[in-house]
Amino acid sequence: MADEEEIKLVETISSGIETCKQHAVCIRNAYKSYGTRRHPYAVIKGLNMTVPKGIIYGLLGASGCGKTTILSCIVGRRNLDSGDIFVLGGRPGRKGSGVPGPKVGYMPQEIALYVDFSIKETFYYFGWINGMTTSAIKEKMNFFLDFLQLPGPKRIIRNLSGGQQRRISLAISLVQDPELLILDEPTVGVDPLLRENIWTHLVKLAATKNVTIILTTHYIDETKDAGIIGLMRGGKFLAEETPENLLKTYNVESLEDVFLKLSEIQEQQRAERVKERGETIEARTETQHKKRFQKYVPEKEERWGIMDYVKFANPHRMKALTWKNFLWMWRNVGMFVFVILLPIIETILYCLTIGPDPEYLQISYANYELNFSKKCNKPPKNCSFNLLSCRFLEALEDNSLDMVRCKTKKEAIENVRDGKAWGAMFFASSYSQEFQKRFEEGFEANDETVNLSTAIIHMDMSNQHIAYMIMRHMLWAYLEFSANFLILDPDFTNFAAPGLILTMIFFLAVALTVGALMMERKEGMLERCLVLGVLPAEILLSLTLTQCVIVCLQTAMILIFSFVVFDIIVEGSIFWVVLLTLLNGLCGMCFGFVIATVCEEERTAVYLSMGSLLPIIMLCGICWPVEGMHIILRYWSFALPLTFPTESLRALMARGWGVQKTKVYVGFVSTIIWTAGFLIVSVLILKYKRG
Numbered sequence: 001m002a003d004e005e006e007i008k009l010v011e012t013i014s015s016g017i018e019t020c021k022q023h024a025v026c027i028r029n030a031y032k033s034y035g036t037r038r039h040p041y042a043v044i045k046g047l048n049m050t051v052p053k054g055i056i057y058g059l060l061g062a063s064g065c066g067k068t069t070i071l072s073c074i075v076g077r078r079n080l081d082s083g084d085i086f087v088l089g090g091r092p093g094r095k096g097s098g099v100p101g102p103k104v105g106y107m108p109q110e111i112a113l114y115v116d117f118s119i120k121e122t123f124y125y126f127g128w129i130n131g132m133t134t135s136a137i138k139e140k141m142n143f144f145l146d147f148l149q150l151p152g153p154k155r156i157i158r159n160l161s162g163g164q165q166r167r168i169s170l171a172i173s174l175v176q177d178p179e180l181l182i183l184d185e186p187t188v189g190v191d192p193l194l195r196e197n198i199w200t201h202l203v204k205l206a207a208t209k210n211v212t213i214i215l216t217t218h219y220i221d222e223t224k225d226a227g228i229i230g231l232m233r234g235g236k237f238l239a240e241e242t243p244e245n246l247l248k249t250y251n252v253e254s255l256e257d258v259f260l261k262l263s264e265i266q267e268q269q270r271a272e273r274v275k276e277r278g279e280t281i282e283a284r285t286e287t288q289h290k291k292r293f294q295k296y297v298p299e300k301e302e303r304w305g306i307m308d309y310v311k312f313a314n315p316h317r318m319k320a321l322t323w324k325n326f327l328w329m330w331r332n333v334g335m336f337v338f339v340i341l342l343p344i345i346e347t348i349l350y351c352l353t354i355g356p357d358p359e360y361l362q363i364s365y366a367n368y369e370l371n372f373s374k375k376c377n378k379p380p381k382n383c384s385f386n387l388l389s390c391r392f393l394e395a396l397e398d399n400s401l402d403m404v405r406c407k408t409k410k411e412a413i414e415n416v417r418d419g420k421a422w423g424a425m426f427f428a429s430s431y432s433q434e435f436q437k438r439f440e441e442g443f444e445a446n447d448e449t450v451n452l453s454t455a456i457i458h459m460d461m462s463n464q465h466i467a468y469m470i471m472r473h474m475l476w477a478y479l480e481f482s483a484n485f486l487i488l489d490p491d492f493t494n495f496a497a498p499g500l501i502l503t504m505i506f507f508l509a510v511a512l513t514v515g516a517l518m519m520e521r522k523e524g525m526l527e528r529c530l531v532l533g534v535l536p537a538e539i540l541l542s543l544t545l546t547q548c549v550i551v552c553l554q555t556a557m558i559l560i561f562s563f564v565v566f567d568i569i570v571e572g573s574i575f576w577v578v579l580l581t582l583l584n585g586l587c588g589m590c591f592g593f594v595i596a597t598v599c600e601e602e603r604t605a606v607y608l609s610m611g612s613l614l615p616i617i618m619l620c621g622i623c624w625p626v627e628g629m630h631i632i633l634r635y636w637s638f639a640l641p642l643t644f645p646t647e648s649l650r651a652l653m654a655r656g657w658g659v660q661k662t663k664v665y666v667g668f669v670s671t672i673i674w675t676a677g678f679l680i681v682s683v684l685i686l687k688y689k690r691g
């Protein structure tokens with residue numbers, strides 16, 4: 001018996017769903033909450049909504065009651081926690097439903113327009129997104145400019161009033177003649193006469209073209225012309241009726257009074273239920289809903305196949321998106337010139353600041369072999385051959401060291417203590433003589449000979465880098481002086497250049513894409529485009545295409561300045577160097593996409609991209625060889641996107657290796673894997689990040 005009842009219940013629900021699908025929009029037992037799983041905040045609580053085709057549906061309710069939430073579920077940008085929703089016969093967001101898509105015109109609450117574009121450019125962009133021809137768009141634009149009393153088509157959106165911007169937003173949602181029109185507060189800030197005209201136009205659209213219109217408004221009485229109004233309070237409808245029936249049933253003068261009466265009744269009922277059963281109406285309905293739908297077996301849905309993910313890049317949408325990106329760049333040309341010049345400035349700064357040895361570092365010395373009467377003057381040039389201390393000092397004296405002579409050892413040490421010199425050096429009075437003796441006797445030389453033939457050095461070690469640099473310089477000078485032996489200078493500029501080139505390209509691309517995508521999200525444009533059926537992959541592809549132009553220019557600038565102007569060594573094929581650098585720019589772009597899609601706030605995105613810069617520079621072997629890091633960090637380092645490419649570029653540039661060497665091609669493979677990974681993650685986040 002119980003089983004029969006259950007079967008009957010399931011049949012009733014299934015046939016109810018079939019009827020539901022005939023309406024333009026049909027929602028049953030909808031629940032939606034925000035917040036966390038532990039602390040949910042219910043906004044929609046068991047809501048039912050029926051919107052027949054070809055009518056105007058006024059969705060009314062106090063601010064914060066959940067109207068926008070319902071609309072975003074209808075256009076497929078948010079998911080219900082439970083319940084059923086059908087829009088134009090399908091479930092929004094499901095394969096083949098057509099929602100999101102051009103069948104739906106959506107005017108969000110935010111302006112959602114590119115404020116740097118003109119009115120005409122805005123119409124063109126949205127028209128092309130919807131697959132319209134340019135002449136059809138022009139015709140529509142002229143009609144709306146006249147109808148909505150808008151200024152000339154060349155006016156820039158930024159310079160229009162708030163009301164004018166909203167009217168353009170309204171016109172844009174109507175441009176493609178959608179089957180379903182969703183308008184979130186279309187008449188805010190609009191002159192009463194124009195509001196009347198808008199309503200007349202909407203009524204005409206519904207009557208003549210069978211367009212279904214759902215709109216929210218705070219002006220209750222303007223909905224007298226709506227076919228049905230839904231009065232929403234406490235996450236559900238108080239009533240869903242024609243305005244005439246509501247006025248008649250409750251025997252009042254205005255819809256405001258109907259709302260007031262229904263709200264009072266709802267409050268009364270709530271109090272009674274709590275008193276009677278000790279539970280709220282919502283709690284009871286929610287429990288019933290759960291029980292009922294646990295038994296309901298949902299219809300089989302068509303699954304998304306792999307080809308559905310691959311089949312993107314619709315030509316008209318790609319044309320519109322790419323055109324929009326280039327136009328946006330053109331409108332912000334100053335910023336983009338700066339972005340292209342930035343790598344040149346960075347390369348120049350890098351080559352001039354990192355690597356070259358510090359110059360004119362003062363060293364005080366006391367040479368007891370010479371008997372100068374003047375205090376602290378330079379060592380004499382062309383001193384006699386047998387004064388070896390003098391020859392050593394001559395070898396030391398170049399741009400790096402400034403040898404300052406002192407009379408006594410004490411004076412030289414005091415100079416170091418006072419911070420006037422980085423080191424003090426002394427030669428005994430018999431230095432040359434003892435040096436020759438030591439040279440002749442070799443290991444046989446006694447301690448006294450060794451001591452007197454040694455140039456003693458005291459260093460100020462407060463700045464280790466400078467101290468080691470001076471010591472290294474002295475050692476070379478000594479080797480040159482003693483054995484005339486030439487050692488190659490291990491140049492830090494050339495060591496760090498590959499890593500720095502990749503870091504510059506990578507992070508400039510990150511900054512560029514984070515900026516572009518966050519801008520789209522901030523202005524509500526992303527949401528608007530997604531509702532029109534633009535695929536996340538198309539948005540990312542179009543951004544990649546446009547940003548690629550910038551990355552190519554940046555790469556050219558960096559490489560020309562590094563190799564041509566600053567003579568950074570490049571022994572290997574320049575083709576592979578350029579290719580690896582460009583691939584890293586692409587990888588940076590995709591990393592930027594991940595950051596921009598993960599972060600809700602622009603500020604968080606900036607922190608995340610800046611915060612990732614320093615660890616990557618430190619851990620990817622850019623400033624210091626990976627082999628010199630702590631063992632744990634070494635493993636961690638290999639899991640970062642710039643480590644292998646840096647090694648690869650270093651091998652190409654310094655060693656002149658070809659791409660067939662493992663160390664080189666691993667850099668390319670690693671970059672490609674990271675790029676694909678970042679891209680997939682960002683497409684998935686864009687696709688599934690809904691409320």
Ligand SMILES: Nc1ncnc2c1ncn2[C@@H]1O[C@H](COP(=O)(O)OP(=O)(O)OP(=O)(O)O)[C@@H](O)[C@H]1O
Pocket residue numbers: 034035043061062063064065066067068069070109691
């Ligand atoms: N993303 C979100 N995260 C958490 N809470 C949210 C989110 N979006 C909306 N809310 C909350 O849900 C409730 C309903 O919001 P919603 O925007 O749907 O109301 P509304 O009826 O459209 O309001 P208004 O008329 O002022 O636009 C509000 O209390 C709001 O603070």
